Amino acid sequence: MNGSTTKRCYCRNKETGKPLGTACPKFNQRKHGVWSLRQELPPNKDGDRRTFRRSGYESKTDAQADLDAVRALLNIAGKEDTEGRRRLGDMLETIGAGKDPLPNYDETKRKFATGQSLTQHMTVGEWLDLWLAGKKSLRTSGKNRYDTDIRVHLIPRIGHIRLDRLTVAHLDEMFEGIAATNEEIGDANILRRTAVDELKLIPWKGVENRRRRKAIKETIAAMPPFRRVTGVATQHHIKATLRAALNAAIARGLIIFNAAAHVELEKHRRPKALVWTDERVAEWLRTGVKPSPVMVWTPEQAGQFLDFLVDEQERLYGLYHVITFRGLRRGEACGLRLTDRNRSARTLTVATQLVQDGWDVVENAPKTDSGERVIDLDEYTDTILDDQEQRREAERLSCGEAWVDSGRMFTMPDGSYIHPGWLTDHFERLVERSGLPPIRLHDLRHVAASLMLAAGVDIKIVSETLGHSESRITRDIYQSVMPKAAREAAEATAAIVPRAATSKPVPVPAAPTAGGGEQTAIDRLIAQITAAAEQGERPVEEVVQLALAHVAGQAAEPVANTDGHATGTHEGAKIIEFRPRRVPA
Numbered sequence: 001m002n003g004s005t006t007k008r009c010y011c012r013n014k015e016t017g018k019p020l021g022t023a024c025p026k027f028n029q030r031k032h033g034v035w036s037l038r039q040e041l042p043p044n045k046d047g048d049r050r051t052f053r054r055s056g057y058e059s060k061t062d063a064q065a066d067l068d069a070v071r072a073l074l075n076i077a078g079k080e081d082t083e084g085r086r087r088l089g090d091m092l093e094t095i096g097a098g099k100d101p102l103p104n105y106d107e108t109k110r111k112f113a114t115g116q117s118l119t120q121h122m123t124v125g126e127w128l129d130l131w132l133a134g135k136k137s138l139r140t141s142g143k144n145r146y147d148t149d150i151r152v153h154l155i156p157r158i159g160h161i162r163l164d165r166l167t168v169a170h171l172d173e174m175f176e177g178i179a180a181t182n183e184e185i186g187d188a189n190i191l192r193r194t195a196v197d198e199l200k201l202i203p204w205k206g207v208e209n210r211r212r213r214k215a216i217k218e219t220i221a222a223m224p225p226f227r228r229v230t231g232v233a234t235q236h237h238i239k240a241t242l243r244a245a246l247n248a249a250i251a252r253g254l255i256i257f258n259a260a261a262h263v264e265l266e267k268h269r270r271p272k273a274l275v276w277t278d279e280r281v282a283e284w285l286r287t288g289v290k291p292s293p294v295m296v297w298t299p300e301q302a303g304q305f306l307d308f309l310v311d312e313q314e315r316l317y318g319l320y321h322v323i324t325f326r327g328l329r330r331g332e333a334c335g336l337r338l339t340d341r342n343r344s345a346r347t348l349t350v351a352t353q354l355v356q357d358g359w360d361v362v363e364n365a366p367k368t369d370s371g372e373r374v375i376d377l378d379e380y381t382d383t384i385l386d387d388q389e390q391r392r393e394a395e396r397l398s399c400g401e402a403w404v405d406s407g408r409m410f411t412m413p414d415g416s417y418i419h420p421g422w423l424t425d426h427f428e429r430l431v432e433r434s435g436l437p438p439i440r441l442h443d444l445r446h447v448a449a450s451l452m453l454a455a456g457v458d459i460k461i462v463s464e465t466l467g468h469s470e471s472r473i474t475r476d477i478y479q480s481v482m483p484k485a486a487r488e489a490a491e492a493t494a495a496i497v498p499r500a501a502t503s504k505p506v507p508v509p510a511a512p513t514a515g516g517g518e519q520t521a522i523d524r525l526i527a528q529i530t531a532a533a534e535q536g537e538r539p540v541e542e543v544v545q546l547a548l549a550h551v552a553g554q555a556a557e558p559v560a561n562t563d564g565h566a567t568g569t570h571e572g573a574k575i576i577e578f579r580p581r582r583v584p585a
Helices: 060-074 082-098 105-113 124-133 140-158 168-201 207-222 232-251 278-287 299-311 317-326 330-335 379-402 420-434 443-454 459-466 471-477 483-495 517-536 540-551
Strands: 003-008 034-041 050-057 347-350 353-357 360-364 373-376
Touching: 003 060, 034 060, 034 082, 050 060, 050 082, 060 082, 060 105, 082 105, 124 140, 124 232, 140 168, 140 232, 140 353, 140 360, 168 207, 168 232, 299 317, 299 420, 299 443, 317 330, 317 379, 317 420, 317 443, 330 353, 330 420, 353 420, 373 459, 443 459
Parallel strands: none
Antiparallel strands: 003 034, 034 050, 347 373, 353 360
């Protein structure tokens, strides 16, 4: 197609005011006048002719370079590709009208090959909305989390930027803005907290006090409400959301560079699960501060909590029992159906869960594909579920026509499903009343994992019971080793190295007493056996039998009325003993 470069002089005749053009005496000077280009474009869809024009070049070389670039863009489509050349002509016509710079040849060629629009430029916000709308397989909770990241953080801060022009610098600026907002929120929260605390100190009686209270209340009402800062973990999730969206844009050929993959953030450390040892409990009682956001009860503390539920005749004892020993998630426990229990095989099938969406409840599949699993039940837990079913049947008869047949294994007194948020609040109230150190409802899942690991259950079986996709997750998150198990591991490690007899530490003998050392040792042994029998509510003969078997290095045969609870089903697992008490149905 025809195209050319021309030089033009804007000098005018002083008398007539007409342009001098080539008659200008300075026209042939190199730096006088400006150069322009003209390139004929393919006809539009109506067949009308059109031309790309651009002027203002200081030299013919610059004008010719842009003319060559325009021709190269037009030649992206073959001479026989009429539709393709029309699309390229539409692009150049739009650029010429808006005086935008010429687009990059490689980028335009990529967009042309993938069928993208050459005249419209998608923004980051437009793409994020389009990407989220296309996530059809996401569960409700996951989609809501993505929506929060996009709506609250990404679109307000970078949504206006062209998708193909998003850079790492843009994202650095976004996260710096989030940090600045966090400081503002922190300062505002401190001011509001100070005002609220001051209000609590002012007495109710007295004219002056009432005046002061009114003034402070007005001040508090004018303040912004308490807000949560965007923590490091949330910032990493925001980055992950954007990175996933940009990866999808790359797959569609919209961009070739993922800026989110190159942003550096403060390292996020997952809170480590800690066990409530005696020392930590004492420090918590003294200061009221939890050592870690994630705390785990010892087997003894877990047993105390279950005993407390029995003493309180807690109607949902079976639910808490199953979570404690089998490690179900909150939504999985609420979502268990009567049909999920196989009495003959003594198993539970985890196939659904109740998820909290705002305050609404949605039934979904388990969190992951591995979450759909079959869990073996021990005999005692199976009996607990029988008791729970008898209680539910009694409640059904009591409610009569008001009974709601939800089909769930654990229900409210009227048969309706248990709201996951309500269950969390209920658990926290029970823990507070029990006097035990606080843990979250989800931490009962940590307790189950720790009990199984302390009992010697293989990590693979623990992972499958908890519904993890791989055992590495179990090892990294849930392996809160109990103090007793850790001591046994330390002793086993020390014993594996052979040492000379002279190198071993010599035990310090106890100081003899007037009654003779041997008699004192016997008295002490008898006292220990008696105390152990009283503490475990067992006959003295049984405790002596177990002690003799231990001394002989043999495994003691279980007595007929021995009480215990196996935390694992695989061969060789230890038994962590709990008193098998049950809530009356």
